[in-house]
Amino acid sequence: MNRDSNLYTFIFASIMVIAVASSLALTHSSLKEKQKDNVRNEKMQNILATIGIYTSRESAEEIYTKHITEELSLKIDGTNDQSVSTFNISLNKELKKPDSEQRYPLYVASVDKDKFYIVPLRGAGLWDAIWGYIALENDFKTIKGVVFDHKSETAGLGAEITQDWFQDSFKGEKILDKKNNLVGIDVSKTNNDPKGLDKEDNQVDYISGATITGDGVSDMISERLEKYTSYFDKMKKI
Amino acid sequence: MLAKKQKNKKSSLFFINKEREPLFSKKNRALLSDPLDDNNPITVQVLGICSALAITVQLKPAVVMTISVMAVMGASNVIVSLLRDLIPNRIRIIVQLVVVASLVALVDQILKAFAYDVYKQLSIFIGLIVTNCIVMGRLEAFALGNGVWKSFLDGVGNAAGYGFILILVAFFRELLGSGKLYGYKVIPEFIYDLGYQDNGLMLLSPMALVTVGIFIWIQRARNRKLIEKN
Numbered sequence: 001m002n003r004d005s006n007l008y009t010f011i012f013a014s015i016m017v018i019a020v021a022s023s024l025a026l027t028h029s030s031l032k033e034k035q036k037d038n039v040r041n042e043k044m045q046n047i048l049a050t051i052g053i054y055t056s057r058e059s060a061e062e063i064y065t066k067h068i069t070e071e072l073s074l075k076i077d078g079t080n081d082q083s084v085s086t087f088n089i090s091l092n093k094e095l096k097k098p099d100s101e102q103r104y105p106l107y108v109a110s111v112d113k114d115k116f117y118i119v120p121l122r123g124a125g126l127w128d129a130i131w132g133y134i135a136l137e138n139d140f141k142t143i144k145g146v147v148f149d150h151k152s153e154t155a156g157l158g159a160e161i162t163q164d165w166f167q168d169s170f171k172g173e174k175i176l177d178k179k180n181n182l183v184g185i186d187v188s189k190t191n192n193d194p195k196g197l198d199k200e201d202n203q204v205d206y207i208s209g210a211t212i213t214g215d216g217v218s219d220m221i222s223e224r225l226e227k228y229t230s231y232f233d234k235m236k237k238i
Numbered sequence: 239m240l241a242k243k244q245k246n247k248k249s250s251l252f253f254i255n256k257e258r259e260p261l262f263s264k265k266n267r268a269l270l271s272d273p274l275d276d277n278n279p280i281t282v283q284v285l286g287i288c289s290a291l292a293i294t295v296q297l298k299p300a301v302v303m304t305i306s307v308m309a310v311m312g313a314s315n316v317i318v319s320l321l322r323d324l325i326p327n328r329i330r331i332i333v334q335l336v337v338v339a340s341l342v343a344l345v346d347q348i349l350k351a352f353a354y355d356v357y358k359q360l361s362i363f364i365g366l367i368v369t370n371c372i373v374m375g376r377l378e379a380f381a382l383g384n385g386v387w388k389s390f391l392d393g394v395g396n397a398a399g400y401g402f403i404l405i406l407v408a409f410f411r412e413l414l415g416s417g418k419l420y421g422y423k424v425i426p427e428f429i430y431d432l433g434y435q436d437n438g439l440m441l442l443s444p445m446a447l448v449t450v451g452i453f454i455w456i457q458r459a460r461n462r463k464l465i466e467k468n
Contacts, residue, residue: 003324003326003327004326004327004328008326009326009328009329012324012325012326012329012333013326013329013332016333016336017336020336020340023340023344024340024343024344024347027344027347027348028347031347031348031350031351034351034352035347035350035351038350038351038354042354057354151362152362154292154295155292155293155295155296155299155362156295156296156299156412156415156416156441157295157441208438208441209438209441209442
């Protein structure tokens with residue numbers, strides 16, 4: 001058949017599209033379960049990492065069930081909504097709802113005799129979404145640890161929020177100021193304490209060249225934690 | 239007419255051309271080595287500059303990108319070369335695009351299932367491969383008119399030439415910009431104590447252009463035949 005005829009072009013294009021589409025669809029559906037497992041186990045890994053437990057992806061599930069004793073889906077007034085599965089809450093969807101309709105996931109972990117409260121975070125960086133987890137100690141004030149991740153921040157600049165040196169600088173910092181008001185953590189350009197020795201100043205040092213990603217981290221911490229204040233206040237009184 | 243058709247068919251089915259030249263004849267070796275210097279995609283053809291700016295802040299993404307581009311260019315050149323007698327001329331660009339895009343999507347899916355850690359590091363860059371003009375450029379300029387083995391060498395060679403510059407630029411940007419190589423600190427602490435500071439400007443994209451410019455300068459000073467005549 002003539003290679004330049006319309007009919008040939010149409011036939012070629014149709015066969016190509018069908019072949020490509022079906023092979024891609026086939027790969028996607030046959031690998032879907034495995035991919036889902038990876039995402040799920042990674043989430044468990046991240047939650048555990050905030051309280052200083054590092055596991056391989058394979059053993060994440062086992063260790064997760066051992067240490068995470070409670071999964072709560074809080075309403076804005078601090079009561080638990082048992083009809084919602086905490087682990088399956090997608091913050092991405094949740095953030096689009098009004099405050100009163102959102103459910104706020106909270107993971108309670110116990111290691112030896114210490115209890116930790118882990119809050120999932122989600123916000124915006126420079127290019128796209130950033131997210132993470134922040135673990136608070138029993139005083140609902142001191143940070144035990146944080147984990148951040150991002151979709152497409154700049155490698156070497158914004159993407160450094162996933163690095164240990166940045167995440168470690170949050171450890172021991174306080175989310176409340178001296179008058180016990182929630183201020184979160186400021187990722188600060190004008191931090192006078194670049195070594196992070198002052199744990200009461202509500203500040204950590206920023207990453208050079210990643211101002212907007214840093215601001216995104218600050219914003220997401222204070223925005224998310226604010227929603228848990230009623231629950232934390234309630235727990236403090238017990 | 240019939241004879242011509244059969245001839246075409248033959249050359250597209252056999253991996254080696256009919257003349258039976260050795261796999262690594264002088265001509266074929268040149269396909270691999272030319273893009274490294276005389277015909278470098280970045281410094282001579284000035285293709286793929288955008289991704290060269292974006293991922294040369296650190297050495298690691300640059301190395302990973304080099305490997306992925308090599309895989310994609312090798313594979314897509316082979317596929318397009320195999321199909322070159324079947325592809326209708328009028329939609330050839332679309333066909334090339336489909337080949338590259340589906341290869342990239344396939345790699346993305348497989349990594350996500352079997353090598354999740356690699357996937358997490360790569361996912362941003364994998365998308366960038368499709369937009370890399372070198373890939374399409376070589377498909378259009380070479381694979382459409384040459385045999386499978388030659389096209390494969392040309393794809394790998396050009397990807398290597400691209401990656402060579404990428405890694406070189408990333409080496410200097412990471413070293414001078416953050417005092418590290420491949421994520422490890424290499425500039426000892428006492429040099430900082432003496433007053434040395436990392437140059438933050440190296441981390442920003444303009445310095446990638448300047449660095450590439452310096453390489454072009456060095457290359458042309460050494461290799462006079464690249465200098466334009468007027």
